[in-house]
Amino acid sequence: MCLGVPGQVIEVVPNALGIPTGKVSFGGVVKEVCFAYTPEVAVGDYVVVHVGFSISTIDEEEAKQVFAYLEEIGDLEGLDQVEPPASPRSDREG
Amino acid sequence: MRFVDEYRGGEEAARLLAAIRRDAVHPWSLMEVCGGQTHTLIRSGIDRLLPETISLIHGPGCPVCVTPLELIDRALAIARLPEVIFTSFGDMLRVPGSTTDLLAVKADGGDVRMVYSPLDAVKLAQKHPERQVVFFAVGFETTAPANAMAVWQARQLGLDNFSILCSHVLVPPAMEAILASPDNRVQGFLAAGHVCAVMGYREYEPIAERHRIPITVTGFEPLDLLEGIHRTVCALEQGRHGVENQYVRAVTRDGSLPAQARVAEVFEVCDRKWRGIGTIPASGLALRPEWRAFDAERRFEVGALTAEESPLCIAGDVLRGRRKPHECTAFGRQCTPERPLGAPMVSNEGACAAYYRYGRLEETRR
Amino acid sequence: MSDERGDPAFGAACPLPLADYPAVQLAHGGGGRLTQRLIAELLAPAFDNPLLATLHDGAVLDLPAGRLAFTTDSYVVRPLVFPGGDIGSLAVHGTVNDLAMCGARPLALSCGLILEEGFPMATLRALIGSMRDAAARVGVPVATGDTKVVDRGKGDGLYVNTAGIGVVPQGVEIAPTRARPGDVVLLSGPIAAHGVAILSVREGLELDGPIVSDSAPLHDLVARLLERFGDRVHVLRDPTRGGVASALHEIAGAAGVGIRIEETRIPIEESVRGACEILGLDPLYVANEGRALALVARETAEEALDLWRGHELGRGAVALGEVVADHPGAVTLRSSIGGLRVVDLLSGEQLPRIC
Known part of the structure; x- marks a missing residue:
C-alpha cells in the first residue's frame, strides 16, 4: 500500500504556514518534502518519504540490525541450494 | 542508494532462505498485509524461493484493490464535471468502476491529473482559483497524515475550491476481520512497516494476544521480508505469539505522534466498505464534522449511485486467502489484465494479475 | 548554398534570418x-x-x-x-x-x-x-x-x-526472428534516463536533479558492430516506448525463444534510479532514446562488448542476459537475490504509484 523511499535531508525551512519543509535527495534527484511528522530531522539525516512526506527518521544504528540477525541465525546447511527452482511452482499465491 | 542497496544482497538472502528452509518444519500460511510488500515479493521472486511448507497470502493492503466500487463510480462522476480538476495518485487511474475508469473519463474530456503528493493538488487549487480541485484521498494509515495535511493547509490558505473524496482505510480492523472469519487460513502476519512507521505497533499487541498469533512488523526490501518471514515462522514453530519489530530502522512502538495528532484533528473513525469484502466496522476514516466543507461527496451532488460487482468475480475470497485466483471461473477468460473484472487483476502485484502472468509461463514450458 | 555535409560545423555559418512574424500564421x-x-x-x-x-x-x-x-x-x-x-x-x-x-x-x-x-x-x-x-x-x-x-x-x-x-550493406541480416538460444543480449548503456527526464518536468511530478535524456544517434555505434561482426549480429532494437522489457518481449515473441536477464547487470544512473524509486516506476519499462540492444552470437559477445565500450555512446555497455530455449515467448529476470520473475508486457503506460 505504501511506497516509502529513503533519502537524505539536504534542507529544512519553515514554509509560509510555518510547517517545516525542505528538500530530500534520492541518489541525487531532489524532491520537496514536508517534515511536519518528523520535526526532529536535521540536514544529513536519512528519512523515509511517502507521497512527499517524511514519515520516519532512519536510525543508523538500528539499520545494522538485519545484519546482526544474519549472524544470530547460526550455522546453516544447504547454502548451495540458492539457485531458483528449475520450474516455478504454480500452486501458490503470486 | 543508501538504505536500499544493502538490503538487496544475494548472499545475505541466501543465508536467510537457508535458515527458513532449516526452521520451517510444519506447513504455515502467512499473510503479508501490504501491497508494497507483495510488490517486493514478486519483483525479487521470493515467493518462488520459499520452501513448499510456507504459503504466502497476499493481503488486502492495497487501496487499488479495496476502494469500493460505488466510490470509484462517484469519483468518475465528479471527474466528469466541467468545473472540476480531478487529481489522483497514478495507482487509481486504471481501476475499473462499474463501466469505465478515470483514464477513459480523461479521454472523454474530463480534466483528470496525476499528482505525486496531495500537496500538489493544493497547489493546483491555489493556481486555478476559478476551478474546483478534487483530490482522490485513498490509502491506509501511512497516507492519511499527508491527506490530513492537505486539508489543513487548504483551510489555512482559505481555499474554498479544494476538496477530497475520501476513502481511507485502517489496517487493524481488516486484520481482525480476516482472523474472525470462520474459514480463516492466516496463521501469522507480516505487518506493514510504513503503516507502523506512522502509527507505531501498540494497536497490534492486543490482536496478537487475542488471537494468539505472531505479528512481525516488516520492511519492504528483500532482506526485510526474508527476515520477517523467518521471525514469524520461528515464532509459529515455537508456539510463540506477540508482536516483533523487524523494521527497527524506521519503526518505533509509538510511531509519529505529530502525524497521529494531525490525523485525529481532521479525521474520525467510521465504518467502511472494502471492495470484495464488505463493510468492516470502524475500519475507515472520514472527515470530522468541522472539516466537512472539504468533503467532495457533499460539495458535488452526483446523485445516488448503486454499483454492482461482476457476479463472476471472487476477489473478496482471493483477498482473504480463501480461494486462489485460478479457481475463479472468469480467470483468464472474462477477466484479464487488459479487461479486469476485479481489482486484484488491475495492479501488477494484484494476486490475480501475478497468477495470470506465471500461469502463462508454465503453459509455455509444457 | 554550400555543400558541407559531414562537416560538424555544417550550417552553423549560415545565420537564420529574422522572421517578419513573431508567431506562425x-x-x-x-x-x-x-x-x-x-x-x-x-x-x-x-x-x-x-x-x-x-x-x-x-x-x-x-x-x-x-x-x-x-x-x-x-x-x-x-x-x-x-x-x-x-x-x-x-x-x-x-x-x-x-x-x-x-x-x-x-x-x-x-x-x-x-x-x-x-x-x-x-x-x-x-x-x-x-x-x-x-x-x-x-x-x-x-x-x-x-x-x-x-x-x-x-x-x-x-x-x-x-x-x-x-x-x-551486403552481409548484414538483422531481424528479430534471428534470435536463437545461446545468443547474448548486449545493452549499450544506462537505461531509463529519457523517460524519467520527461516525467521530471511534468506538472505535479517535478524533480530537481542531474537527470538528462539519453537522446542520441546510434548509427555509428551500430555500423561499427556490423562492420566487424557482420551476420553474427542477429537482432538490433532501440528500447524506446515500453523500455527494455517491452523490446525484449517483442523479440522473444517474434523468434519463439525465451530471454533471461540478470537484475544485477541492469545499468542505471543513481539519480535516475532514485527518481524511479520515488515514483514507483520499474526502469525496465521506461523509455530510452539513445540506447541499443544487440543480440549477438555467443562467441562474438565479449569482443562486441569491448567494441561498444570503446565507443562514446557505448561506454556503459553490458551483457544483460541471454537467449534460452526454455519458456519460449517469455522474458524472465533473475533478481539480485536469485529469484525468478516474469517480465511481462504492461497493459498500458506505466504510471507512478504510491502503493
Whole structure:
C-alpha cells in the first residue's frame, strides 16, 4: 500500500504556514518534502518519504540490525541450494 | 542508494532462505498485509524461493484493490464535471468502476491529473482559483497524515475550491476481520512497516494476544521480508505469539505522534466498505464534522449511485486467502489484465494479475 | 548554398534570418508567399543541402548497392524542450535509430511539420536549429519536407514527422526472428534516463536533479558492430516506448525463444534510479532514446562488448542476459537475490504509484 523511499535531508525551512519543509535527495534527484511528522530531522539525516512526506527518521544504528540477525541465525546447511527452482511452482499465491 | 542497496544482497538472502528452509518444519500460511510488500515479493521472486511448507497470502493492503466500487463510480462522476480538476495518485487511474475508469473519463474530456503528493493538488487549487480541485484521498494509515495535511493547509490558505473524496482505510480492523472469519487460513502476519512507521505497533499487541498469533512488523526490501518471514515462522514453530519489530530502522512502538495528532484533528473513525469484502466496522476514516466543507461527496451532488460487482468475480475470497485466483471461473477468460473484472487483476502485484502472468509461463514450458 | 555535409560545423555559418512574424500564421501553411518565405528563409537555409535546394516536390537520390530500409516516426513529445534534448533533435535521432536498428546506414530524412497557428516563430527557429545540428552530427541530409498549419486550438504547438531511408550493406541480416538460444543480449548503456527526464518536468511530478535524456544517434555505434561482426549480429532494437522489457518481449515473441536477464547487470544512473524509486516506476519499462540492444552470437559477445565500450555512446555497455530455449515467448529476470520473475508486457503506460 505504501511506497516509502529513503533519502537524505539536504534542507529544512519553515514554509509560509510555518510547517517545516525542505528538500530530500534520492541518489541525487531532489524532491520537496514536508517534515511536519518528523520535526526532529536535521540536514544529513536519512528519512523515509511517502507521497512527499517524511514519515520516519532512519536510525543508523538500528539499520545494522538485519545484519546482526544474519549472524544470530547460526550455522546453516544447504547454502548451495540458492539457485531458483528449475520450474516455478504454480500452486501458490503470486 | 543508501538504505536500499544493502538490503538487496544475494548472499545475505541466501543465508536467510537457508535458515527458513532449516526452521520451517510444519506447513504455515502467512499473510503479508501490504501491497508494497507483495510488490517486493514478486519483483525479487521470493515467493518462488520459499520452501513448499510456507504459503504466502497476499493481503488486502492495497487501496487499488479495496476502494469500493460505488466510490470509484462517484469519483468518475465528479471527474466528469466541467468545473472540476480531478487529481489522483497514478495507482487509481486504471481501476475499473462499474463501466469505465478515470483514464477513459480523461479521454472523454474530463480534466483528470496525476499528482505525486496531495500537496500538489493544493497547489493546483491555489493556481486555478476559478476551478474546483478534487483530490482522490485513498490509502491506509501511512497516507492519511499527508491527506490530513492537505486539508489543513487548504483551510489555512482559505481555499474554498479544494476538496477530497475520501476513502481511507485502517489496517487493524481488516486484520481482525480476516482472523474472525470462520474459514480463516492466516496463521501469522507480516505487518506493514510504513503503516507502523506512522502509527507505531501498540494497536497490534492486543490482536496478537487475542488471537494468539505472531505479528512481525516488516520492511519492504528483500532482506526485510526474508527476515520477517523467518521471525514469524520461528515464532509459529515455537508456539510463540506477540508482536516483533523487524523494521527497527524506521519503526518505533509509538510511531509519529505529530502525524497521529494531525490525523485525529481532521479525521474520525467510521465504518467502511472494502471492495470484495464488505463493510468492516470502524475500519475507515472520514472527515470530522468541522472539516466537512472539504468533503467532495457533499460539495458535488452526483446523485445516488448503486454499483454492482461482476457476479463472476471472487476477489473478496482471493483477498482473504480463501480461494486462489485460478479457481475463479472468469480467470483468464472474462477477466484479464487488459479487461479486469476485479481489482486484484488491475495492479501488477494484484494476486490475480501475478497468477495470470506465471500461469502463462508454465503453459509455455509444457 | 554550400555543400558541407559531414562537416560538424555544417550550417552553423549560415545565420537564420529574422522572421517578419513573431508567431506562425495560418498563411504560413497556405502554399502562397508566406509558405515560400518560411521555407526559403527558415527551413531551406537550416537544412542547406543540394537535394532540398531544388525545392522540388520530392528528393531524387542516387542509390548505392545493397537493400533499402525505410521508416517513419511521428514526434509529439511534451514539453517540446526537455532536459537533454528537444523535439527537433529527437525527431532526427529517433528516425536515424530506427534505420540503424534495421542495420542500415542512413541516407536521407524527410521532415514534416504540423504547426498550430500562433506558435512562436522564435521557438520554431530554435527547434529547427536543433534539428539541423542533430542531422549534421549524423551527416544525413534532410532531403525533403512539408509544412502545414492548423487552426489555433486544433493542435498542440508543434508535431514533427520524420521519415528516413537507409541502405543495408551486403552481409548484414538483422531481424528479430534471428534470435536463437545461446545468443547474448548486449545493452549499450544506462537505461531509463529519457523517460524519467520527461516525467521530471511534468506538472505535479517535478524533480530537481542531474537527470538528462539519453537522446542520441546510434548509427555509428551500430555500423561499427556490423562492420566487424557482420551476420553474427542477429537482432538490433532501440528500447524506446515500453523500455527494455517491452523490446525484449517483442523479440522473444517474434523468434519463439525465451530471454533471461540478470537484475544485477541492469545499468542505471543513481539519480535516475532514485527518481524511479520515488515514483514507483520499474526502469525496465521506461523509455530510452539513445540506447541499443544487440543480440549477438555467443562467441562474438565479449569482443562486441569491448567494441561498444570503446565507443562514446557505448561506454556503459553490458551483457544483460541471454537467449534460452526454455519458456519460449517469455522474458524472465533473475533478481539480485536469485529469484525468478516474469517480465511481462504492461497493459498500458506505466504510471507512478504510491502503493
